Amino acid sequence: MEVREGFVESGGHQLAYLAxxxxxxxxxxxxxxxxxxxxxxxxxxxxCVPPAFREGRAWYALSLPAHHxxxxxxxxxxxxxxxxxxxxxxxxxxxxLLGERKAIIVGHxxxxxxxxxxxxxxxxxxxxxxxxxxxxxxxxGGVEGMLLKIAGWGRWARPLFxxxxxxxxxxxxxxxxxxxLLAHDARAFRRNPLSQRMLENIExxxxxxxxxxxxxxxxxxxxxxxxxxxxxxxxxxQVFYGTHDPVVPASQSQRLAxxxxxAKAVAFEQVGxxxxxxxxxAYYQALEAALEDLANRTDTDTDTHGRDS
Numbered sequence: 289m290e291v292r293e294g295f296v297e298s299g300g301h302q303l304a305y306l307a308x309x310x311x312x313x314x315x316x317x318x319x320x321x322x323x324x325x326x327x328x329x330x331x332x333x334x335x336c337v338p339p340a341f342r343e344g345r346a347w348y349a350l351s352l353p354a355h356h357x358x359x360x361x362x363x364x365x366x367x368x369x370x371x372x373x374x375x376x377x378x379x380x381x382x383x384x385l386l387g388e389r390k391a392i393i394v395g396h397x398x399x400x401x402x403x404x405x406x407x408x409x410x411x412x413x414x415x416x417x418x419x420x421x422x423x424x425x426x427x428x429g430g431v432e433g434m435l436l437k438i439a440g441w442g443r444w445a446r447p448l449f450x451x452x453x454x455x456x457x458x459x460x461x462x463x464x465x466x467x468x469l470l471a472h473d474a475r476a477f478r479r480n481p482l483s484q485r486m487l488e489n490i491e492x493x494x495x496x497x498x499x500x501x502x503x504x505x506x507x508x509x510x511x512x513x514x515x516x517x518x519x520x521x522x523x524x525x526q527v528f529y530g531t532h533d534p535v536v537p538a539s540q541s542q543r544l545a546x547x548x549x550x551a552k553a554v555a556f557e558q559v560g561x562x563x564x565x566x567x568x569x570a571y572y573q574a575l576e577a578a579l580e581d582l583a584n585r586t587d588t589d590t591d592t593h594g595r596d597s
Contacts, residue, residue, distance in 0.1 A: 289342045291334075296350075296384035300361030303381045304330045304351040313346035318390045318415050318586055320347040320579065321382065325397030325421075326432060326506070329355050329493035332396075335485040336564045338572040350385060352398060353377055354505040356496035364501060366443060369508020375409045378402050382413045390415040392582050394575070397421050397536060397561065398509065404544060407521045408514060416524040416582035418575065421533055421561050423540045424547070426512035430534045430561075431466050439506035446503050453499035463487065463494065472532035472560030480565040518547030524585040525551045526578040530559035530566065554578070 292307040313319070320341075324332040330351040341347055351358040382391065391413050395403035400422020406414045428436050438449045456462050464478075467487060471477035525548050529541030538555075545553035554574045556563045563571040 295358070296381045298353075298377045298380040298384065300363070301353045301377060301381075302359045303353060303377075304357045305385055306330055306333070306349040308341070308348065309343070309346045311346075312344070318392050318583055319386055320345070321385075321391045321393050322347065322349045323378070323393060323395040323399030323402050324349070324352060324355070325399050326352065326355070326502075326509075327494070327497075329357070329490045331489040331493060332486060334489045335482055338576055340576070348385060348391075350378075350381060352402070352505075354498065354501040356493040356498065360498065360501045360504075364504055366504055366507055369505055371405055371512050371514055373508070374402055375405050375411070378406060379409070379411045379413070382406075382411065386413050389413065390586065392416045392418070392579060392586070394418040394579075395420065395422060397423070401512070404518070404521075404525075404548075405514060407523050407525060407548075408517045410520075410522070414523065415586040418526045418528060418578050418582070419541070419544060420528040420563065421530065421536050421541065422527070422544060423536045424513065424515045424518065424543055425540060426509040428535050429537065431469055432535050436506050436510055439503055440510035442507070446500070449503045449506070450499040453497065453502060457495055457497070460491075463491075470535055470561040471566050472530060472534065472558060473566055477562060477565050480568065482568060483565045486565070515543055515547060518544065519549060521548045524582050526582065527551055527553045528556070528563065528571070528574065528578075529553070530556045530561060530563055532558055533561045535561040552578075552581070
C-alpha cells in the first residue's frame with residue numbers, strides 16, 4: 289500500500305489527507321474518498337477499507353475539520369459551525385484535493401453527514417455517496433451523545449467537555465472501552481483484530497487532539513438538521529446502517545433512505561455504529577457492491593449528459 293500524506297487548506301483550516309495507491313488511479317473512474325467520524329482521524333481508514341483496496345485500488349481519506357493532525361485557524365469560535373459551514377469547508381477541501389475530478393464519497397457517522405450535506409448542495413466534485421451510520425440531525429446517544437449534549441450547553445460547559453476528552457487521552461484502557469461502547473456487540477468488536485489495528489492507527493492523533501477545537505465543532509453539530517433538504521439530492525446515494533446503533537439511531541439512517549430520492553438502503557442486523565468490525569465481511573461485500581453500482585450509475589449519467597448536450 290503506497291500512501292502519500294498531506295494537507296489541503298480550506299477557510300483557514302488545514303485538513304489532513306491520505307492519497308493511497310495513486311499510481312493505480314484512472315481518469316475514467318471516479319475517485320473514492322473516505323471521511324471519518326468524530327474523535328477518530330484520517331488514519332482510521334488505513335485498515336478499515338476492503339482488502340482489495342490495500343494493494344489494488346486507488347483511494348483517498350480526508351479528515352474532518354478540528355481532528356488531529358488537521359488544524360484550525362486561530363479565530364475558530366463558537367457560532368462558526370453549521371451545515372453551510374460544513375459544506376463550504378469540505379467542498380473547498382475536495383476541490384483542493386481532486387481538482388475537477390469526480391468522486392464517490394464514503395462517510396462514516398459525521399463523515400456520513402458530510403457526504404449527505406455535499407449531495408444536498410450538489411457539490412461539483414461529488415458524483416455519488418455512501419453514508420455509513422450517517423445522520424441528518426445532531427442528536428446522538430452513547431458516550432459521543434453525552435459529549436454532544438455537554439457541548440450544546442454552551443461556553444460555560446467547555447471545561448467539562450475538555451476534561452472528558454483529557455480523560456480518554458490519558459488512558460488507553462478508557463479509549464478501548466469507549467470505542468467498544470459504539471458497538472451493539474462489544475465482545476464481537478473487541479475480538480476483531482481490526483478493532484485493535486484501528487485504535488493503534490488513530491492513537492497518535494487521539495493523543496494530539498485539540499479538545500477546545502473539538503468543543504467548538506461539537507457545539508455547532510448540535511444545531512444541525514437537514515431532513516427537509518434531503519429531497520434536493522439528485523445524485524445516486526446508498527445508506528448503510530446498523531439496526532442497533534447506540535450512537536446514531538437507525539431511525540436517522542432510515543429517514544435518509546426515505547428522504548433522498550432513489551436512495552438504496554443496506555441494513556446490518558444486530559449491528560451497532562461500527563459495521564467495519566461488527567460484521568466485517570458483510571460490510572466489505574456491501575461496500576464493494578455499492579461502489580460498483582454508484583460508479584456504473586455515474587457512467588450512465590455522464591453518457592446521458594453527453595448525448596443530450
